[in-house]
Amino acid sequence: MRDIIELASIGLVSGLVIGLAALAVTLVFGIARFANAATGDTMTLGAYAALIGTAWTGSFLAGGALGIAAGAATGLLAYHFVFKKLEQRSSVASLLASIGVGFVIRAVLGLVFGHGQQVFQLPMVRPFRIYDIRVQPNDLKIAAAAIVTLVVVFLILHATPIGRRMRAVADDPMLAKVSGIAPKRVMIALWALAGGVSAVAGVLLGMKTVVSPEMGWEMLLPAFAAAVLGGIGHPVGAVVAGILLGVAQEVVSPLVGFTYKIALTYAVLLGVLLFRPRGLFGRNEGVR
Amino acid sequence: MTLRIRGMTKAYGGLRVVDDVSFEVSSTAVTGIIGPNGAGKSTLFSLVTGFLDGDAGSVSFADKDLSRASPMARARAGMVRTFQVPREFTHLTVRENLLTAAPNQSGEGLLDVFLRPGRIRQEEERIRAEADAMIAFLKLDRVADSPAGGLSGGQKKLVELGRALMTGARLILLDEPFAGVNPVLIETISDRVRELNARGIGFLIIEHDLAALTKLASVLHVMDRGRLIASGAPSVVLSDPQVRDAYLGGAAA
Numbered sequence: 001m002r003d004i005i006e007l008a009s010i011g012l013v014s015g016l017v018i019g020l021a022a023l024a025v026t027l028v029f030g031i032a033r034f035a036n037a038a039t040g041d042t043m044t045l046g047a048y049a050a051l052i053g054t055a056w057t058g059s060f061l062a063g064g065a066l067g068i069a070a071g072a073a074t075g076l077l078a079y080h081f082v083f084k085k086l087e088q089r090s091s092v093a094s095l096l097a098s099i100g101v102g103f104v105i106r107a108v109l110g111l112v113f114g115h116g117q118q119v120f121q122l123p124m125v126r127p128f129r130i131y132d133i134r135v136q137p138n139d140l141k142i143a144a145a146a147i148v149t150l151v152v153v154f155l156i157l158h159a160t161p162i163g164r165r166m167r168a169v170a171d172d173p174m175l176a177k178v179s180g181i182a183p184k185r186v187m188i189a190l191w192a193l194a195g196g197v198s199a200v201a202g203v204l205l206g207m208k209t210v211v212s213p214e215m216g217w218e219m220l221l222p223a224f225a226a227a228v229l230g231g232i233g234h235p236v237g238a239v240v241a242g243i244l245l246g247v248a249q250e251v252v253s254p255l256v257g258f259t260y261k262i263a264l265t266y267a268v269l270l271g272v273l274l275f276r277p278r279g280l281f282g283r284n285e286g287v288r
Numbered sequence: 289m290t291l292r293i294r295g296m297t298k299a300y301g302g303l304r305v306v307d308d309v310s311f312e313v314s315s316t317a318v319t320g321i322i323g324p325n326g327a328g329k330s331t332l333f334s335l336v337t338g339f340l341d342g343d344a345g346s347v348s349f350a351d352k353d354l355s356r357a358s359p360m361a362r363a364r365a366g367m368v369r370t371f372q373v374p375r376e377f378t379h380l381t382v383r384e385n386l387l388t389a390a391p392n393q394s395g396e397g398l399l400d401v402f403l404r405p406g407r408i409r410q411e412e413e414r415i416r417a418e419a420d421a422m423i424a425f426l427k428l429d430r431v432a433d434s435p436a437g438g439l440s441g442g443q444k445k446l447v448e449l450g451r452a453l454m455t456g457a458r459l460i461l462l463d464e465p466f467a468g469v470n471p472v473l474i475e476t477i478s479d480r481v482r483e484l485n486a487r488g489i490g491f492l493i494i495e496h497d498l499a500a501l502t503k504l505a506s507v508l509h510v511m512d513r514g515r516l517i518a519s520g521a522p523s524v525v526l527s528d529p530q531v532r533d534a535y536l537g538g539a540a541a
Contacts, residue, residue, distance in 0.1 A: 160401045161387075161412060164380070168388045171377040178359045179389050180455070189398035 005133055007250040013139045013208065015246020016146035020201035021219055022226035022238035023153065024194045030170040030233035031190045032087075034094035038078060038102035039198050039223060044216035045105055046071035046199025047206035051118055060120065064145075067203045068196045074105070075195020079187060102217065110213040117210040142204045149200045150239060153193065157235065162189050170233060222249075222262075225269035231279030241280060289315040289350040289458055291367065291492070296335050296345035298328075305331045306342070307514035315350075315459045315490030318481065320505035320522070322498065324534065327511040329494045330372055333461050337369040338362045349459065364391070366458035372467065372494075374444035376451070378437025382428055385436045385447055386419040389454035415454075422450045427476060442473030449480065459490040466497045474500055502526070510534070 021039060028036040049070035054063030078101050086094045125137040157163040162185070169176045169186045177183060202216055209215070226245050230237025245265060253261040272279060291313040298306040306328040313319045321329050334340035336347050338359040346355040349367045357365070377385050400408055423432045426446045431439055436447055445465050452460045462481075466474050474497070481491055481504055495501040502508070502522040510518040510525055512534040518525050525531055 156398070156401065161408060162398050162401060164384055164388060167380060167384075168377050171379050172375065175375055175377065176388070178363060179451070180360055180363065180391055181388065185397045192398055 002132060003254070004251060007253065008247050009133060009135065010139070011247035011250030012243060013143050013146075013246070014250065015243035016143055016150075016239075017201050017204050017208065017242075018219070018222045018226050018246050019239035019242025020146055020149060020197055020204070021223035022230065022242045023150070023235055024198040024201065025223050025227040026230065026233055026235055026238040027166075027190060027194045027197070029227065030235075031166055031186065032083060032094070034091035034098070035224065035227075036194070037095060037098040037220060038105065039194070040216035040218070040220035041102040041105040041109075042071050042074050042078075042195055042198035042216065043202030043205065043219060044109055044211075044213060045074050045202070046195075047202035047211045047215065048109055048113055049199070050203045050206065051120065051211055054120065060122070064200075064203050067199045071199020071202070072192040072196040075191035075193075075198070076188065078195075079191040083191075084187070102220075106213050106217060113213065115213055117212045119210050120207050122207060138207060142207055145200065146204055149197065153197060154235070156193065162186070166190060221269070222265045225265045225272075228269060228277075229272050229279055231281035234279065234281045237279055237281035289366070289490070291315070291336070291459055291490075292346075292348045293332075293336060294346045296332065296347070297343045298331055298335055298340065299343055304514045306335060309345075309511070309514075309516045311509055311516060311519060313459065313490065313492050316485075316488065317507060318485050318491045318493065318505045320501045320508045321492065321494045321511060322496070322501065322508060323511035326513075328514040329511055330463055332511070333369055333463055333494065337367065337461060339369075363455055363457070366456070367461070368452040368455050368457035368459075369461040370445070370448040370452060370463055370465070372463040374441065374448050376436040376439075376444055376447050379435055381433050382436050382439070382447055382450075383416075383419055383423065383432045386422055386450050386454050387415055389451035390415040390418065391455055418454065422453060426450050426480060440470075440473075441467075442469035442477070445469060445477060446473070446480075449477070453484070453489075457489070459492065460484075462491060462493045462495075464494055464496065466495055466500050478504055498526075 021043060024039050025036060028034070028039070046067040050063040050067030052063070053066030054060050057063060082097050082101055083094055086097055122138055127134045127136050129135065157167060165176070165181045165186050166189060168179070168181060169183065173183070205215060205219060222245060226242035227238050229245065230239070230241035245268060249261045249264050252264055256263070293312070294310050296306055296309045297304065309332060321332070323329050331340065335342045335345070338354070338357055338361070346353065348354055349362070349365050352365055354362050354365055377388065380388065423429055426449065428443065428446055428450070431443060436444065439447065449460070449462070465477055469477065478500060485491060493501060493505065505522060508520065508522045508525045509516055510531050517534060518528050518531050
């Protein structure tokens with residue numbers, strides 16, 4: 001029993017990271033109406049930027065801030081040079097282009113930093129026990145950072161005028177347009193936000209494991225699975241589904257073995273698409 | 289302020305859905321458009337508000353030519369429409385629906401939330417007060433914080449009216465405001481229209497409920513098969529034999 005709870009708590013942390021990545025995917029899907037395959041590589045870029053920032057400043061927080069800024073900038077650049085030009089085309093064009101954008105980011109990172117693994121120099125701290133459950137202090141920090149990020153994103157979406165406009169565009173783009181909501185400003189806010197959230201996910205993933213050029217790309221499938229499971233275009237759903245997936249992956253690993261826990265994600269993705277395409281939170285959005 | 293429609297024409301294939309229609313609508317009056325189904329009334333609305341491009345004809349409001357203007361530009365000029373099937377942001381609350389209709393919201397982006405929170409809050413407080421007043425005026429208090437998608441048909445029509453008013457419209461085009469609405473809400477909607485008209489807002493209304501419409505409108509235009517066949521005071525228009533023939537058919541004769 002204790003093992004399962006320990007695994008679940010580990011899963012909760014990786015689930016929060018998946019949830020953040022899924023949130024970035026679902027935000028873009030809800031508003032820009034395509035599945036952004038560059039999300040994973042934006043995460044990776046954020047993690048490398050945070051590594052550099054930490055090395056420069058000696059402060060992990062400052063490094064993280066640079067990572068977020070780099071993620072937001074990447075989102076904006078991708079929008080400005082690629083996705084804006086494809087807005088009037090089918091969403092397949094944007095999806096394919098995003099695979100290309102992701103590939104370019106990954107290739108450049110590989111070229112600049114090499115394909116070796118790097119780690120954040122975090123202080124080594126002993127795990128402590130809560131009710132006999134072993135807890136890693138770094139996991140607590142990761143969870144706290146993820147939760148703060150989620151709170152900020154949901155405050156932006158629900159308590160600010162630009163967030164309201166973003167949700168309005170997600171709801172009915174035509175009505176938003178005739179209501180005088182400038183689509184370009186909403187898009188800029190969206191890409192900055194989605195890029196920043198991706199970067200946070202990347203930094204946290206890097207803290208938890210290692211930083212390598214492929215780390216984000218490998219997270220893309222779990223992120224897509226969580227976004228679909230949560231009901232595509234539904235931010236709360238994405239986060240909840242991400243946590244569920246993360247916990248489920250860890251809890252089943254003693255049964256199926258470490259190598260195959262990732263297969264669970266495929267199974268869930270397939271199951272949801274076949275049996276409940278609307279996802280858990282069941283609203284059918286952005287489907288045309 | 290006057291809406292001037294001149295020679296408005298729209299054809300699909302060989303069928304002239306709107307055929308050389310011209311008339312004027314004063315923003316101090318409530319004007320009605322009636323006609324059988326398929327007479328071209330809703331198409332005319334779409335042409336006037338820029339949701340459809342006409343084949344010929346011109347539209348001006350307050351002496352400003354809007355014939356080539358986008359729907360958004362026409363709305364900014366003070367002329368706003370509602371839809372036959374009400375259209376709202378279904379997942380946003382009623383209050384948020386009204387807030388998104390307030391003008392000058394292209395002003396701030398994401399950065400301003402962090403860099404100029406004071407200005408945003410000021411702006412937000414102003415339009416929130418406006419939205420609150422609108423909610424009270426339209427008797428939407430009980431549903432103000434519910435998602436608009438879950439409202440009844442009549443309440444959705446009130447939300448649409450509220451959205452139109454929040455834009456600062458001077459002339460509001462209502463497409464069948466009473467269709468599928470219960471009698472109590474029809475009274476509410478009519479009262480609000482009357483009161484707003486007294487405050488100087490004009491209305492152009494498409495409606496099949498003649499009894500409710502004639503209580504409101506001082507001028508009626510009748511369309512049949514894309515053409516304008518009669519215009520004038522309701523009592524005069526409704527006793528016109530051509531109108532009785534086209535619109536009311538044999539049944540009312």
